[in-house]
Amino acid sequence: MSASRFAHAINQALDDMMARDPAVVLLGEDIGKAGGTFAVTRGLQDKFGPDRVIDMPIAENAIAGMAVGLAMSGMKPVAEIMFMDFVTLAMDAIVNQAAKLHFMFGGQGSVPMVIRMQHGGGLNAGPQHSQCLEGWFAHIPGLKVVCPATFDDAYALLQAAIEDPNPVLFIENKALYPMKGALSDPPPRVRLGEARIARSGEDVTIVTYGAMLHTVLAAAGTLAADGIDAEVIDLRTLQPWDEAAVLASLRHTHRLVVAHEAVESFGPGAEIAARMAQVGFDELDGPIVRVGGAFVPVPFSRKLEADYMPNEQQVIAAVRATHG
């Protein structure tokens, strides 16, 4: 098994799952002939045909709603919303329909669907093509939310998302697509909701997910040179998130930073910080500090966006701030 770029790992997971299970179908805008805006689905329509890799018109609400109907009728649809920003047009299908049907119908049936989207800045795509909105979905009972950061996790988490009987939002970061690397053979399986210690350390726990992992690991390297040994936890799944893993790490390091690209205010970090302040209060030797996007729409200009994106220096400053 090989994949030279992050996007290829996702493509490989889709390819393998479609080959294994005829119920898996893809639907989305420009995913077939065009192979996807970021070439994530390239080649799949040629291999599986237009009935399994379905090019859809630009109609996000119907795409997501049809995925619900497909999932309720024995299929395992993987719908693509081209940019996470466009999911605003599909919120009814996801929030009112997909998330609630299993519960609302008293456990009758399930909605085994995946919605793939990509979020994040770094490409100067501007305010309507760069947002990290995963916190919205983590707030909705009935949805699962996944954000992979590595090749193996992209593959294994997508596999787990497709196998899961619930609606799963699988959120990729567009800045990761060109990242070079390789898949393990085979990639180790991962359960949804299972965090990973990306770097072991003694002095502070930094919780993160998605592309921000790489910024945090760089910061941890710089901190190590200064004698601060950070433990980095990659959540991988935001809903359900691995509270036990974070608490165990906090018990070890007694200091906590939560870092994500999403806007800091009311972001996923707020939930993690609040829970740890409650269940891990006695373990804390300093304030919990969050790192996230500033409370502004993602700006366009190269300079402004670079200034906006949470960076290594902010993570380092946050770690220092946990020391009081």
Place this chain on the structure above:
Amino acid sequence: MDIERPTGESGGERPREGHLNTPDAITPPPGDDARLRNQPALLDLYERMLTIREAERNCGALFAEGAIPGFIHLSDGQEATCVGMIAALRPDDTISSTHRGHGHALAKGLSLDSFFKELMGKEDGACKGRGGSMHVADLSVGMLGANGIVGGGIAIAVGSGLAHRLQGKDAVAVSFFGDGAMAEGVLHEAMNIAALKAIPVIFVCENNGWSEFSPTATQVSFTLEKLAAAYGIAYHRIDGHDVARVAELGAAIVADVRRTGRPAVAECLTTRIRGHYEGDSQHYRDHGEPLVDPIAIARDALIGMGVEAPALDALAGQVRDRVATAIEGARSSAEPSFESVLAGVYAVEAGR
């Protein structure tokens, strides 16, 4: 700029100021299936309509006494559309429904027991008391749920129809929606895709002339007939007060969609006898307007066929007893516990 004014019964201009459709305004479609004009077939449809009416009459009373909480939307006057259309369906055909979905659920096969228990919020209800009136569903009979969101079920039906096709089945999906949903964007997205991708789905508009509290004539600038034509979808207008007519045309439409795999639109002109929701004072409505009752029409037709009135009264008595028994069982049924609610947010395994 010249703007073409819409005409016809379905949209911008209705045959009369206001709301109600009259049977004589309906275009007679071709073909006449005599089998459904016979007495046993009509009697069966009549009994199904009567069951829905009697169940909903009791819903109103139970709501008034507080035994049914929340909001309920009754379909008095619309029984012929759901009974007639669903009579044409097989158990493996799927439907999605609306906030006014009691009739669809009962006609597709939801039991009266499960229905009343659900509306009263009991653990043994169709949805274990988690959904209530606006979310009654029975996946075992292909009823994919009433829906609290106007237009919320439309794309679900299109997806279900696509699933039937991808699985190589000749089942069809039906999306019931009201004329108020004609203004929702998802209908337009769904019709475009159904036509584009040749999906076996029937868009059944139950046009009662009202978009909640507003005449639909004030809400849409087009007719469904012209909309269907724009998308290249076959359109049928049906007198939704005549259950035999709905059943025979419904059977023809379903057979056609099943055979061709292509979508169709069926606009059933019908009447909302009661308010948008129970408790609606309908201050916005002309109380002098005639209300066409499909059950009275069917009863007259049966008597015209020679059925004795006492026999129909006896049938009504049987229906009343069945409904009363279901209500009695629902009243004494157990309340759900919150512990079990927390365990039911996520599915543990796939299944339907």
